Amino acid sequence: MEICQIMKVYISLPISGYDIEERKAVANAAKQWLSEMETTGEVITPFEVCDTPGLEYAHCMGRDIEALLGCDLAVFLPGWRDSRGSCLEHHAAEIYNLAIMEVNFYRPIDRYLPDKYKHS
Template sequence: MKKIYIAGKVTGLTIEEYQKNFRLATKFVEQQFNTKKVINPILLGGIQYTWEENMKLCIKELMDCDTVVFIPGWESSEGAKLENYIARSLGYNIYELKWSLVSDCFSDIHLIYGEEK
């Protein structure tokens, strides 16, 4: 496994919401895959950039990965749908996180496309 990219909804959420989601997702993925090679796209761009500029930065990083992990709710994000399309087209392994309402954190991860590594 080269690197793992975290994908999820940003637009429409508060800064606090998406930062929390991506921070918790990064930590959970690092633990599940026993790696520090996790790309958190929130750390790549910023609010000073347009959506298009942020997506270009993210897609450049996505190209160096072979696995993508999606945060719940990604289906309503145009950016995450684009990242999903690219990842599927390139044969990446794609996982989806599950959120636990009881513990208010991610509780599980499952493969939705590709092969278990």
């Protein structure tokens, strides 16, 4: 009998400087994609962690890091290396020995995106 661990997953993606609705759509598409995996339990995005408009960036990043550290797996979406927030989350995941998955292309999640936000 094979035992699979159900993992709690945090999605990291660049947000600052992007259209916020497009980023929310990408986060939700990634969440749908990850939810189909047998070992995925709860999937968290930064938009669920810090959803109050007008909060300071540093406050939101603090809440994001706190949420990240409560997860088993951190998934980094394309462009994360160009995002200070995502880089900070990646460093925290490394320091605390979380499992890390880097998604280099939007292809796996494009099928879950509304047509106006598709990358392919």
